[in-house]
Amino acid sequence: MFSWLGSSADMAIDLGTANTVVYVPGRGIVLDEPSVVAIEQRGDDQKVIAAGHEAKTMLGKTPTKIVTVQPLRDGVIADFNAAEEMIKFFIRRVNRRRLFGSPRVMICVPASATSVERRAVHEAGLSAGARRVYLISEPVAGAIGAGLPIHEPRGSMVVDIGGGTTDIAVMSMGSVIYSKSIRTAGNAMDEAIVNYARFKHHLMIGAPNAEVVKKESGSAVAKANGTHVTIKLKGRDLQRGFPAEITLGPHEIADALTLPIQQIVGGIRQALADVPPELTADIAESGIYLTGGGALLEKLDVRLQQETGVKFKIAEDPLRSVVRGTGMALERLDEMADLLIKP
Numbered sequence: 350m351f352s353w354l355g356s357s358a359d360m361a362i363d364l365g366t367a368n369t370v371v372y373v374p375g376r377g378i379v380l381d382e383p384s385v386v387a388i389e390q391r392g393d394d395q396k397v398i399a400a401g402h403e404a405k406t407m408l409g410k411t412p413t414k415i416v417t418v419q420p421l422r423d424g425v426i427a428d429f430n431a432a433e434e435m436i437k438f439f440i441r442r443v444n445r446r447r448l449f450g451s452p453r454v455m456i457c458v459p460a461s462a463t464s465v466e467r468r469a470v471h472e473a474g475l476s477a478g479a480r481r482v483y484l485i486s487e488p489v490a491g492a493i494g495a496g497l498p499i500h501e502p503r504g505s506m507v508v509d510i511g512g513g514t515t516d517i518a519v520m521s522m523g524s525v526i527y528s529k530s531i532r533t534a535g536n537a538m539d540e541a542i543v544n545y546a547r548f549k550h551h552l553m554i555g556a557p558n559a560e561v562v563k564k565e566s567g568s569a570v571a572k573a574n575g576t577h578v579t580i581k582l583k584g585r586d587l588q589r590g591f592p593a594e595i596t597l598g599p600h601e602i603a604d605a606l607t608l609p610i611q612q613i614v615g616g617i618r619q620a621l622a623d624v625p626p627e628l629t630a631d632i633a634e635s636g637i638y639l640t641g642g643g644a645l646l647e648k649l650d651v652r653l654q655q656e657t658g659v660k661f662k663i664a665e666d667p668l669r670s671v672v673r674g675t676g677m678a679l680e681r682l683d684e685m686a687d688l689l690i691k692p
């Protein structure tokens with residue numbers, strides 16, 4: 350009786366630049382929404398009127414007293430108040446009918462988040478009502494979520510390609526041996542497509558349109574001959590000012606993505622050069638695991654393999670490996686203690 354009045358659920362939060370995903374041990378993924386919040390100014394007060402999908406549909410369309418904010422940039426909190434309000438909103442939604450206690454929350458942060466950035470996440474969690482807030486680095490969570498043998502005496506490497514950051518980590522015997530993040534990931538790919546359309550075809554397209562093209566027709570290597578990609582532009586031809594549509598050749602999206610992919614390759618090469626050779630040998634044998642939404646770019650694994658000479662494997666359900674791993678770390682706190690990071 351009254352089970353719906355139970356105590357608040359502990360939860361794992363992947364607070365991403367693009368999406369926030371919440372996992373509750375025993376229940377799985379309970380929320381997956383865009384990291385957007387809509388705030389209304391009421392006199393001197395501010396009130397959150399929507400978050401997630403609902404707030405995203407309001408982007409750019411609100412009257413002046415309402416602002417829509419994306420509180421994270423490059424994987425870290427750029428607007429503290431908005432982030433806190435968004436976390437509060439999501440925690441409340443997950444715990445809607447649970448009245449007692451406050452939850453323990455595990456939140457993942459980019460591998461190279463500074464102590465100021467980590468503290469901002471920690472404090473946002475506490476002021477959103479959490480009893481304890483634990484932090485874990487994104488690629489470590491990705492490795493746990495992908496089921497890698499990180500407690501064994503062998504090197505495991507993960508590259509987590511999100512919206513704002515690509516996080517790279519090497520782990521062995523339950524500890525992080527190397528970790529780094531670079532601020533080039535999915536958003537930079539969208540911008541690269543925008544720039545390519547502009548400079549090569551004099552077409553102005555928006556980043557959201559570029560993202561759709563990337564997901565639906567993008568490829569990290571040239572498409573087979575004869576495969577053409579039609580980009581329907583909602584922007585305009587820069588020379589004539591008209592709405593326009595172009596057809597791209599089979600190699601063009603891969604060409605457009607060269608710069609961000611090379612930056613990711615640079616980060617991977619650096620990691621391979623910086624870890625002890627015994628671990629590099631293990632990594633070469635088992636392959637490098639890709640997690641994060643960027644891992645879904647068609648043939649990215651093939652291109653990374655061509656560029657680095659090491660084989661790549663895409664984790665199962667890469668968009669969710671980080672939040673699953675964050676949840677597993679929360680469920681097995683004692684075993685994972687050495688992998689957590691301090692605020």
Ligand SMILES: Nc1ncnc2c1ncn2[C@@H]1O[C@H](COP(=O)(O)OP(=O)(O)OP(=O)(O)O)[C@@H](O)[C@H]1O
Pocket residue numbers: 363364365366367368369423424425487510511512513514515534535536560563564565567640641642643644645646647668
């Ligand atoms: N099918 C796809 N092909 C290419 N890219 C994709 C695909 N699906 C999603 N993405 C990209 O994945 C990115 C979002 O991934 P994810 O949700 O892992 O990031 P995030 O956690 O929000 O960001 P960050 O970790 O940087 O904070 C976006 O840039 C999105 O465009």
